[in-house]
Every structure is written in structure tokens, then in C-alpha cells.
Amino acid sequence: MMSVSSPEAAPTRDPTYYIADGNTVLQVENTLFKVHRSMLIKDKSTFDSMFSLDAYTQNTEDALMATNSEGESDENPIRLHGDKAEEFSALMWSLYSLPAEIAYSMSLQANDLQLIHLARIAHKYQFRSTEIWALSALTTYHSNAGGSPSVQNLVQITELSILCDCKALLGAAVAKWKRLLGEGRAVAVAIGVAERLNLRSLLGLAYYSMMLKGRDVWDSDPQLNARQRIRLLSGHYNLIKLCEELPSCPPRLTHDHSCVRKGKCKNAFAALWKIILTTKEGGLVGQVLKVQSADLPAKVMLAESIIRAFAEGNIPAIDLSESGEIHEKCLQIALQATQDKVKEVQENLVDWFSDVV
Structure with a gap:
């Protein structure tokens, strides 16, 4: 008997950023946003050039063909592929927030995941000043000794610092990794991140921290692959020889x-x-x-x-x-x-x- 696939669920309106008097509808994943086009073209973003091209195209086509332009209704939204609804929501938050809300994001109670989403999508759509501000807020938050992100967030922060070439944020992220490694936490994760992003100093420290745990731990940790275990054995042997020669x-x-x-x-x-x-x-x-x-x-x-x-x-x-x-x-x-x-x-x-x- 052939199985019948269930129809795709209809997109839902975002509870905050489906604004009644907005004039542009966008769909991100399965969420609809209705916002003001004037907000999207701020900061000479990618949307500015996109809408300018739209206007030129519509002016050169027959008027009868432009009765239901993309972005004017829920049925024909502008679809943003490859983005996440939570990232676009963060961007709208930055564009529509009041000064007090913005100031709160610079405090120790900041929502670092929201700032991560904001910096990533601002970088993609070239909201330059917004990107710089979000990276600065993240750096301030994570440079403070009290800021303690989850390991998952720390991975994203490290990736973001490389994507946006933000050395200050990378330094803050590496300092957090070193603290975790000093506590013997998330060592295999640190090895994976440092190898993938080619973070030399962090990679050496992560391998060293794992080496100190002993071979029983290396062999049983499911996050380590065969090549990484070989590197640990090699490091253990090399460091023993160096220690013997050290005096x-x-x-x-x-x-x-x-x-x-x-x-x-x-x-x-x-x-x-x-x-x-x-x-x-x-x-x-x-x-x-x-x-x-x-x-x-x-x-x-x-x-x-x-x-x-x-x-x-x-x-x-x-x-x-x-x-x-x-x-x-x-x-x-x-x-x-x-x-x-x-x-x-x-x-x-x-x-x-x-x-x-």
C-alpha cells in the first residue's frame, strides 16, 4: 500500500513581527513576517538593492503582470531561503526595539543567543552597523568573568567570530574555552571546534587537556575519531621524551x-x-x-x-x-x-x- 505524504503545514504569522500596517510580507522557514520596507533598507543592506531591482523590473513590465507582486500578501511572500525564523526575528528586534531594550542587551542579563542570531543574519544581509554593534555587545558580554554560555552557544560564538573576522570576540571565546578545559569540561568538543576552525593555540591546549585524562578516557569518548586518538598517543610519547630531556x-x-x-x-x-x-x-x-x-x-x-x-x-x-x-x-x-x-x-x-x- 502506497503511503500518502501529509501536506506541508501552512505558514504561521510571527506573533510579534507580523505588524498590521506593515507593507512587506516575508517567509522564513514556516513563519510569516509583515514589516515595513523602510526598516529593511536601513544601513544600505542587501534588501535595499533587492527592492531597488524589484522596482526597476516592475516599471519595465506590463502593468497587468504586476497586480500581485511578491511580498504583498501572505499567499505570495518574499521567501528567504537558508535563514532561520529566530535569526530574522532577532534582526527585526534590532530594528524595532526601544532604547531601553537595546541597553538591556549590553548588560550581564543579555540574551547571548539572540545576539548570535542577530550578528549572523546582519552579516549575511550586510547590515553593517548592526553587525558591528551585535559583535561588540557579544564581546562585552563574554569578556566579563560572569558571562557563562552553554557549550553549544560557545561553539556558535567561536564560529561567528571567524565568519565576521572579529578578533576581539574570538579572544573572548578562546578564554571561555580555556576555562572549560581547565575544569576538564567539553574537551572533545573543543578539539573538534579548534580543528575545524584551525585555531592552533586552542587545539594544542585541548589535546593536552585530553591527554592528561588518560588513555581509558580517549578510547571511550565517542566524540573522538581514530585520527584524533593517534594524535593523542603521538603527543603523549613526544612530551614524555621532551620531559626526559628537559633537565x-x-x-x-x-x-x-x-x-x-x-x-x-x-x-x-x-x-x-x-x-x-x-x-x-x-x-x-x-x-x-x-x-x-x-x-x-x-x-x-x-x-x-x-x-x-x-x-x-x-x-x-x-x-x-x-x-x-x-x-x-x-x-x-x-x-x-x-x-x-x-x-x-x-x-x-x-x-x-x-x-x-
Whole structure:
């Protein structure tokens, strides 16, 4: 027996933006909007050129053929394909809202999803000032420590920042991702987003965060694919090797011009670096450095904090045997070199997670 498909439901009028004295009907998905054409052509949007072309076409055709022009009735609306009703509703909200409603959207109680919809459709139809304003409102909201979007919204915000080339919003979004990763949340989602959008720094941190969870988690997480699991294995192996070599590879030290010890300071710093990063029982930080064998970022950050304590006099000088003490100004340079090492490890973390074990 042949099945009969049910007829498509008739479109319904939007409860807010089907305006009685509007003069243009548009259909987005299965929703009808009736608004004022003068509002749609604001900001020299795409609608401005579209309606100008309509007017030219109608003026050059026979008048009898234009008795029921597109957009003049529910039966013959202007159909916007590829848009969502909630996005078009957000655009109408921006065009018809009162100043108090607009001001509210800049507060911590803002509806970030509405702003996402607005920025995306404003970008598509070239409402330039509206797009800039919506992106600014989103950046302000998400730069605030109190703004806490859902993971789904954060994905959309990150995609939007790339679509609109908004570096400020991207920075705010990445900061939110880093907070989630620090809490061990949405790690596989972050890997997927960072790979798809080619966000290098976020991708390295996401792989690193997943690596720390352990292989049992990698193998059981349904959001990770085989290639991503290979990259995790590769990263784990590479970082273990780097950590093994780390005590013998101190950051490069350049001497202060007032230092007369020259090579001795370099040797003293190398000795101090090795003592700090010795993880064998009985080493200086053997009891402090309780981190995973592959946790390179944690190890260099710990080294930086200890060298800072030496430089600020919070830890007394230690006996570096034949190397002697490090000149005071050279110690400050050593601290800066260690801070640069921390930054280098963080920025290049993704390089160690290759596709080949």
C-alpha cells in the first residue's frame, strides 16, 4: 500500500513581527513576517538593492503582470531561503526595539543567543552597523568573568567570530574555552571546534587537556575519531621524551653587561635548572613535582615559579657547588628566559600532537 505524504503545514504569522500596517510580507522557514520596507533598507543592506531591482523590473513590465507582486500578501511572500525564523526575528528586534531594550542587551542579563542570531543574519544581509554593534555587545558580554554560555552557544560564538573576522570576540571565546578545559569540561568538543576552525593555540591546549585524562578516557569518548586518538598517543610519547630531556636543556641565558662571571653564571643557571627539574627522590622538588611524566607545561611553569622565588629572594640561595651563585641581574634575565620558555611550550604544544606515533 502506497503511503500518502501529509501536506506541508501552512505558514504561521510571527506573533510579534507580523505588524498590521506593515507593507512587506516575508517567509522564513514556516513563519510569516509583515514589516515595513523602510526598516529593511536601513544601513544600505542587501534588501535595499533587492527592492531597488524589484522596482526597476516592475516599471519595465506590463502593468497587468504586476497586480500581485511578491511580498504583498501572505499567499505570495518574499521567501528567504537558508535563514532561520529566530535569526530574522532577532534582526527585526534590532530594528524595532526601544532604547531601553537595546541597553538591556549590553548588560550581564543579555540574551547571548539572540545576539548570535542577530550578528549572523546582519552579516549575511550586510547590515553593517548592526553587525558591528551585535559583535561588540557579544564581546562585552563574554569578556566579563560572569558571562557563562552553554557549550553549544560557545561553539556558535567561536564560529561567528571567524565568519565576521572579529578578533576581539574570538579572544573572548578562546578564554571561555580555556576555562572549560581547565575544569576538564567539553574537551572533545573543543578539539573538534579548534580543528575545524584551525585555531592552533586552542587545539594544542585541548589535546593536552585530553591527554592528561588518560588513555581509558580517549578510547571511550565517542566524540573522538581514530585520527584524533593517534594524535593523542603521538603527543603523549613526544612530551614524555621532551620531559626526559628537559633537565639537561635549560633556556638560553644571556649575561647582563655588568656581570663579570660570564660562563660561570651560565653554568650556575644550568645547575639550578637541573636541580629544579630533577624528579628523582631526594631532588630539590622531588616532593613538589607530582605531575604526570608527560606534563611538560606543568613542569616548565613550576620551574618558572621557583626561579621567580629565587629572583625575588623568597627562597634562599642554594649551593651550586663549583658553579657558585648566579649574578643578581643575570638571575633576572634567567627568569625572563624561563618565562619565554613557558610561552614557547604553550604556543607550540599542538606541534607535538602529530598524526604519526
